[in-house]
Amino acid sequence: MPTPAYAAQAPDAALAPFTVTRREPGPHDVDIDILFCGVCHSDLHTARNEWGGTTYPVVPGHEIIGRVVRTGSHVTRHQAGDLVGVGCFTDTCRTCPNCRAGEESYCEGGISWTYNSQERGSGERTHGGYSTRIVADEHYVLRIPGNLAPDRAAPLLCAGITTWSPLRHWKVGPGMRVAVMGLGGLGHMGLKFAASFGAEVTVISQSPSKLSSDDAAMKAAKNRFDFILNTVSAPHDYNRYLQLLRLHGNMTLVGIPPEAIPVRANILVGQRRSLSGSLIGGIRETQEMLDHCGLHGIDCEVETIPMSYINEAYARMLRSDVRYRFVIDLASLK
Ligand SMILES: [Zn+2]
């Protein structure tokens, strides 16, 4: 199916109208009319080949909300008319230990990312949600609770699960002191989730100028936190923040600075602290996260934009000029 989209054709090219070909739905596929797609920093990094490995043309977008148009003959989880979501990956090997444990984001057998990747089997390029339709295997399509506004739910598919998963894995709950570093698309969701789990939450600004003027506050917060969710992807000194952890405290990285950052062993040893990392989350826990959001009325703070605004949105993201996520209204492309 020829499908309208927006693509980058080169690292230094603005995103522009493009047509992708979506596959005809197979027996296990769901054909989705895309309503909204969140704009993640990964989209920008990939469009501009900042991580290397981008194959052009590339259609970004992995915070997809849409409505099921039709389903393959074997599909049991979704039906036409359902509000559904697609996140960062649309297929995995399903046989490796991690897939079998429901930890598909750590698949060892080859993951099909939602864009700039290949479909398993066919080897066709994958293209993301800056488009009007997507076809995906039902196992990788999530149910969206009906009480959530579709545009405000879109960023849950990446920013939401990326912060939810480590908070759950390390059992953040009542009585725990949690710090969230960086108040962007990820950080603001980490803040909402940690608070909904009953933790006492502090936000540590990512602005370097602010941090350097806050030495007194940093000193006062030494040995204070049980858990730090570090969403900052700009280079910064981990040691400075590890010292804020109390005995057995853990700092988890979900942001990926471009360069290696040295960690001093004495800071980890001193209070038996841990430094860890976390990548997105599995399908089962993504559904748990969405159901929790439906139950507690949790969604994302968004600025909804037309598709044609995407290049301006990227420029504003680089200035941190968004509270806290841009979401594309795909009606603007239909
Ligand atoms: Zn993302």
Ligand SMILES: [Zn+2]
């Ligand atoms: Zn696997």
